Amino acid sequence: MADVTLRNLTKRWGEFVGVNNQSLEIHDHEFLVLLGPSGCGKTTTMRMIAGLEEPTDGEIWIGDRKVNDDLPKDRDVAMVFQNYGLYPHMSILENIAYPLKVRGTPTEEVRPSVE
Amino acid sequence: MRDNTLKYLLILPAVLVVGATALWPLYESLRLSFTVGRLNRPGSLEQYLFWENYTWAFLYEPAFWNSVQVTAIYTVLTVGLTTLLALGLALLLAPGGRLRSGVQTLLILPFAMSPALIGVSFRFMFNPEFGLFDAFFGVMIPPLADVSWLADPILAFAVCVMADVWGWIPFLTLVLIGGLAGIPQETIEAAQVDGAGGWRVFRDVTLPQLAPVLAVVIILKSIFSLKTFDQIFMLTNGGPGTATQTLSHYIYVNGMKYGQIGYASSVAWLMVIPMIFLTYAYAKHVFRRGQ
Amino acid sequence: MTGHQRKQAVKAVQLALILLATFIMLIPILWIFMAAFKNHIDVFQLKLFFTPTLANFAEVFRSPYDLGDKLINSSIVAFVTVLFAIPIATMAAYSFSRFRLKGETAMLVVILATQFVPAVVIILPFFVMFRDIGLLDTRLGLILVNLAIVMPFAIWMIKGFIDGIPLDTEEAAMVDGSSRLQVIRNIVLPMAAPGLLTAGIFCFIIAWNEFLFALILTNRDAVTLPIGLALFRAEEGDLWNLLSAAGIIIMVPMFVLALLIRKYFVQGMTMGAVR
Numbered sequence: 001m002a003d004v005t006l007r008n009l010t011k012r013w014g015e016f017v018g019v020n021n022q023s024l025e026i027h028d029h030e031f032l033v034l035l036g037p038s039g040c041g042k043t044t045t046m047r048m049i050a051g052l053e054e055p056t057d058g059e060i061w062i063g064d065r066k067v068n069d070d071l072p073k074d075r076d077v078a079m080v081f082q083n084y085g086l087y088p089h090m091s092i093l094e095n096i097a098y099p100l101k102v103r104g105t106p107t108e109e110v111r112p113s114v115e
Numbered sequence: 116m117r118d119n120t121l122k123y124l125l126i127l128p129a130v131l132v133v134g135a136t137a138l139w140p141l142y143e144s145l146r147l148s149f150t151v152g153r154l155n156r157p158g159s160l161e162q163y164l165f166w167e168n169y170t171w172a173f174l175y176e177p178a179f180w181n182s183v184q185v186t187a188i189y190t191v192l193t194v195g196l197t198t199l200l201a202l203g204l205a206l207l208l209a210p211g212g213r214l215r216s217g218v219q220t221l222l223i224l225p226f227a228m229s230p231a232l233i234g235v236s237f238r239f240m241f242n243p244e245f246g247l248f249d250a251f252f253g254v255m256i257p258p259l260a261d262v263s264w265l266a267d268p269i270l271a272f273a274v275c276v277m278a279d280v281w282g283w284i285p286f287l288t289l290v291l292i293g294g295l296a297g298i299p300q301e302t303i304e305a306a307q308v309d310g311a312g313g314w315r316v317f318r319d320v321t322l323p324q325l326a327p328v329l330a331v332v333i334i335l336k337s338i339f340s341l342k343t344f345d346q347i348f349m350l351t352n353g354g355p356g357t358a359t360q361t362l363s364h365y366i367y368v369n370g371m372k373y374g375q376i377g378y379a380s381s382v383a384w385l386m387v388i389p390m391i392f393l394t395y396a397y398a399k400h401v402f403r404r405g406q
Numbered sequence: 407m408t409g410h411q412r413k414q415a416v417k418a419v420q421l422a423l424i425l426l427a428t429f430i431m432l433i434p435i436l437w438i439f440m441a442a443f444k445n446h447i448d449v450f451q452l453k454l455f456f457t458p459t460l461a462n463f464a465e466v467f468r469s470p471y472d473l474g475d476k477l478i479n480s481s482i483v484a485f486v487t488v489l490f491a492i493p494i495a496t497m498a499a500y501s502f503s504r505f506r507l508k509g510e511t512a513m514l515v516v517i518l519a520t521q522f523v524p525a526v527v528i529i530l531p532f533f534v535m536f537r538d539i540g541l542l543d544t545r546l547g548l549i550l551v552n553l554a555i556v557m558p559f560a561i562w563m564i565k566g567f568i569d570g571i572p573l574d575t576e577e578a579a580m581v582d583g584s585s586r587l588q589v590i591r592n593i594v595l596p597m598a599a600p601g602l603l604t605a606g607i608f609c610f611i612i613a614w615n616e617f618l619f620a621l622i623l624t625n626r627d628a629v630t631l632p633i634g635l636a637l638f639r640a641e642e643g644d645l646w647n648l649l650s651a652a653g654i655i656i657m658v659p660m661f662v663l664a665l666l667i668r669k670y671f672v673q674g675m676t677m678g679a680v681r
Binding site for chain 3: 118121122123125126128129130132133136137138139140141143144147154160204207208214215218220221222223224225226227228229230231232233235236237239240242245247281284285338341342344345348349362363366367370371376379380383384386387390393394397398401402
Binding site: 050051052071072073076077078079081082083084085086087088089090098099102103 | 299301302304305306307308309310311312315319320323324326
């Protein structure tokens with residue numbers, strides 16, 4: 001795992017400010033909970049860390065790499081979605097195996113790893 | 116009045132209309148296909164020949180096979196091209212936003228043009244002397260100027276395909292946009308986070324979930340392509356020669372121009388065979404969704 | 407290239423493609439629009455800038471083209487078709503939606519299937535029959551034929567709308583003492599009105615653009631607009647400027663109607679297989 005650092009992270013849509021100048025340091029192995037009323041920017045912050053939203057301002061560091069410009073696939077994060085985000089057309093095995101498949105794990109290794 | 120009686124009364128007018136206007140002609144054309152059926156020979160509509168019309172088509176009529184071939188190639192090309200292009204356009208327009216919504220609305224315009232009008236329009240555009248293509252491409256690609264598009268069998272066929280694809284892209288695109296909208300955004304994002312890049316996400320997550328809608332689109336377009344008449348009639352009228360004579364056009368010419376409605380009916384019923392398969396496949400989709 | 411630059415590049419390419427596609431989809435329409443307003447000299451000269459004229463529109467209404475007659479025919483045929491189709495379809499649609507009937511699936515399948523029968527299959531018997539009973543070249547004949555085409559669409563579309571109306575209101579009304587017919591008239595019809603209107607417009611468009619039947623079953627008196635187009639093929643060559651003017655007269659009402667019901671197009675054309 002790695003440290004995750006947010007520096008002055010901001011997300012604006014036009015006039016509306018979703019995340020306002022957040023700075024946060026999360027240490028390796030730390031278990032952190034973001035708590036707050038709806039609409040305060042929890043999900044947006046998480047999505048920016050994952051790379052699903054582009055920050056309007058600020059920096060995101062994972063480990064010793066600034067990942068602002070990295071695509072989600074290159075950031076080596078895992079995410080569980082609010083509505084599960086399961087692939088409906090795949091079996092459970094295939095669902096769990098998908099990230100392995102994408103990284104090019106040889107087929108023989110996939111099944112034992114998943115199980 | 117009790118519900119039990121009412122419910123059958125309510126459907127009665129519709130049943131009568133559909134029965135008289137659709138079922139009866141179907142029966143009658145089947146019957147005619149077994150007769151001599153010459154329009155100008157009274158009484159021939161009751162002269163029965165059994166399978167002779169059908170065997171005639173298969174054994175002695177190269178024009179029949181020509182129209183089968185034309186229709187088959189035409190269908191494959193138009194379905195394939197339209198689906199691919201519509202899919203691409205749908206992917207471009209799906210994200211939403213003012214520009215994209217505006218374009219989606221504009222797409223209604225070509226869609227509201229009837230096939231006959233599209234045929235006329237393309238016939239005009241490809242006119243070798245004052246058509247748009249001559250002016251446009253003639254300037255950009257000199258060798259293409261002065262090409263008599265509609266006089267060459269292969270080129271005329273190509274123009275027919277182009278016109279068809281152009282006319283149907285809006286509809287297929289709108290359907291596919293609807294299909295794409297039904298795919299939960301989270302599955303896409305999960306795949307992105309799981310490490311898949313653009314193409315992979317499309318192949319592994321988008322496409323499989325789009326498959327049912329894609330199937331509907333392909334089946335529907337195939338049916339429309341097989342039936343095509345209006346546009347061909349106005350664009351090339353089956354020509355040059357019979358290079359663009361689809362089955363529908365062939366039936367029309369034989370039935371109305373030559374007065375051979377017995378024979379024409381038999382060919383029409385041969386045409387129904389692929390329709391049955393396609394309709395069955397389509398019905399499965401329609402009724403499955405109802406569940 | 408940074409991730410950000412790459413995103414901008416992708417956006418630019420997408421924008422270019424969208425504009426290109428829009429251009430391609432609109433060109434034939436624009437072409438016809440331009441030609442309709444050109445006089446017959448300019449049309450043959452491919453000028454982009456020209457002085458527009460309304461002469462073509464005036465000319466197509468004069469003889470020998472008499473587009474006015476065709477326009478009247480198309481309007482009457484389409485309107486009367488819808489006038490009969492919608493009520494009949496609505497009754498059937500309500501019954502299919504609210505009740506369980508014997509053989510219901512079979513009936514629905516048949517209705518679906520008639521949509522996919524190529525028109526050429528049933529046109530020939532119609533021709534013979536109309537010839538025998540004198541319905542050739544009549545508006546009434548065309549109306550009957552268009553009813554055949556339009557009815558299945560109408561039933562499916564309206565059934566779709568009625569399916570979407572919650573049962574509660576009807577059941578409450580019946581408990582309160584309304585009869586079934588009263589419920590249909592006072593509750594279902596008002597609520598389904600937008601759907602009925604949409605289906606009506608849809609059917610109008612189909613009847614207006616209908617080609618093959620009009621081609622075969624009319625000759626002089628009952629000729630409709632789309633067939634009227636064929637009149638502009640002269641020996642010297644097609645009269646493009648007049649053709650375009652006629653084309654516009656056919657197209658523009660359809661554009662307006664289509665825009666009105668664009669929300670339901672997909673639903674209607676796919677018979678509810680895609681919402």
